[in-house]
Amino acid sequence: xxxxxxxxxxxxxxxxxxxxxxxxxxxxxxxxxxxxxxxxxxxxxxxxxxxxxxxxxxxxxxxxxxxxxxxxxxxxxxxxxxxxxxxxxxxxxxxxxxxxxxxxxxxxxxxxxxxxxxxxxxxxxxxxxxxxxxxxxxxxxxxxxxxxxxxxxx
Amino acid sequence: xxxxxxxxxxxxxxxxxxxxxxxxxxxxxxxxxxxxxxxxxxxxxxxxxxxxxxxxxxxxxxxxxxxxxxxxxxxxxxxxxxxxxxxxxxxxxxxxxxxxxxxxxxxxxxxxxxxxxxxxxxxxxxxxxxxxxxxxxxxxxx
Numbered sequence: 324x325x326x327x328x329x330x331x332x333x334x335x336x337x338x339x340x341x342x343x344x345x346x347x348x349x350x351x352x353x354x355x356x357x358x359x360x361x362x363x364x365x366x367x368x369x370x371x372x373x374x375x376x377x378x379x380x381x382x383x384x385x386x387x388x389x390x391x392x393x394x395x396x397x398x399x400x401x402x403x404x405x406x407x408x409x410x411x412x413x414x415x416x417x418x419x420x421x422x423x424x425x426x427x428x429x430x431x432x433x434x435x436x437x438x439x440x441x442x443x444x445x446x447x448x449x450x451x452x453x454x455x456x457x458x459x460x461x462x463x464x465x466x467x468x469x470x471x472x473x474x475x476x477x
Numbered sequence: 478x479x480x481x482x483x484x485x486x487x488x489x490x491x492x493x494x495x496x497x498x499x500x501x502x503x504x505x506x507x508x509x510x511x512x513x514x515x516x517x518x519x520x521x522x523x524x525x526x527x528x529x530x531x532x533x534x535x536x537x538x539x540x541x542x543x544x545x546x547x548x549x550x551x552x553x554x555x556x557x558x559x560x561x562x563x564x565x566x567x568x569x570x571x572x573x574x575x576x577x578x579x580x581x582x583x584x585x586x587x588x589x590x591x592x593x594x595x596x597x598x599x600x601x602x603x604x605x606x607x608x609x610x611x612x613x614x615x616x617x618x619x
Contacts, residue, residue: 360554361554373557383542386517389516390516410568415549416562417564
C-alpha cells in the first residue's frame with residue numbers, strides 16, 4: 324500500500340502507458356457523442372482564428388486512452404473487483420487545448436492507495452491515479468487526476 | 478469591463494454574466510454506446526444489463542466520463558476552450574437510461590490578481606445533482 328503522495332523507490336508506481344495521435348475523426352466522434360457546438364472543434368478556419376494550429380479536441384478527449392489500455396490487466400495489477408469499482412472524481416489541468424495532429428504519450432501512476440472503514444462495518448478502497456500527457460516536444464499539455472473507489476464487498 | 482454597473486465587478490469582458498444552461502436527453506443506450514465508441518470504455522456496467530444487475534447497481538449506468546464530457550462541453554461552448562485551465566468533477570449519483578440532464582453553472586469567483594474566473598458547475602436530474610464540479614478559466618485565452 325502506498326501512502327497518499329508517497330513515492331516508491333523509483334517515484335510513484337507507473338501502472339500503464341499509452342501513445343496516440345489526436346485524430347480529426349476521433350474529435351468528431353466526441354463532438355457528436357457529447358453535443359458540443361463550438362465550431363472550433365469542426366472548422367479549421369474557426370480554430371485558426373482562435374490562434375490554434377488546427378481544430379481543437381474537446382476538453383476531455385484524452386479519455387480516448389481507454390482504447391489503448393488493457394483494462395483487465397489494469398484491474399488485475401491493482402487487485403480490483405471490477406463490479407465494485409466506481410469513479411469518484413476526475414480533475415483535468417490544461418496547459419493548452421489539444422489539437423488535431425498532436426501526438427501524445429500518457430504515463431499513468433498510482434499516487435495514493437488508501438483503505439478506510441465505512442459506517443456499516445465494511446471497507447472502502449480509494450485509489451488516486453495521475454496521468455501526465457506529453458506532446459511530441461515532451462511538454463506536458465494535460466494532467467488527469469482520477470479517484471477510483473472500490474466499494475465494500477457485500 | 479462591462480458598462481453595466483451590476484456586472485462591473487463580477488464578470489470579465491466577454492464572459493456571459495448569466496450563462497445559459499443546457500439540457501441533454503432523455504439519455505438512451507445508444508448515447509452511452511456512442512460515447513463508449515469515442516472513448517473506449519467497454520466496462521460491461523455501461524452496456525450489459527445482466528452484468529449491471531449482478532453488480533447491484535439496479536441496471537445500466539452511464540460512465541461518469543460521459544456526463545463529465547457533457548459538462549465540459551457546456552463550459553467550453555459557453556466560455557471558450559482556449560480559456561480552460563482546469564476542470565474537476567465529482568460523481569454524486571448514477572445517470573441512467575431515460576434521465577434528462579440539466580447542465581450548467583455560475584461564476585463563483587473572479588480573481589483579477591491571478592487572472593482567473595472560477596465556475597461552480599452541476600449536472601442535475603429532476604433537480605438533484607448527479608455531478609458537481611468546478612472549472613477555472615483564464616481571463617485571457619492562451
